[in-house]
Each structure stands twice: as C-alpha cells, then as structure tokens.
Amino acid sequence: MSVVLVVEPQLFSTQALSKQFGHARIVLHSATPARAVAILQAVMVDTVVIPDDKIEEADYAMLLSAMRLIAPASTLICLPRG
Structure with a gap:
C-alpha cells in the first residue's frame, strides 16, 4: 500500500490515474507545486506524479529540490497530459 501525490491532477485523465495508481492506499491531489511541498512536509509520500511537460518550470524545480531534502x-x- 502506498501514498501517491498527484500535482495538478486536472491535467491528467481520471481513468489513466486510477489505472496506474488504483492500488494506492491514499491518493492526494495538489493544485500547485508549492502546495505539494507543504504536503510533503506533512505526509510521508511514496510517489509524486507531475506533468511531463512542466518539469523545466521553476515551480517544479522547487518541488524537486524539496523532494530531495x-x-x-x-x-x-x-x-503526459490527458
């Protein structure tokens, strides 16, 4: 059982997320990368899901740095989106 954090879940299809992470014990949604950092500080997360086309954006760089720490x-x- 795992805890999955999905950043900007509105960018993904619900069907794709449930197919890939239906086994997860808890799926958390975060509207922004900054909010995802706050969630990481409060909850032990096993997997973080982000849109692949946003990996280069500054907000996501901050999230990745926070994940490392x-x-x-x-x-x-x-x-990918959709």
Missing part, C-alpha cells in the same frame, strides 16, 4: 525515498513519475 524532505522525501528522498519518494519516487518521481512524469506522465
């Missing part, structure tokens, strides 16, 4: 054992998954 706060949750180094977390897995990052970049998924």
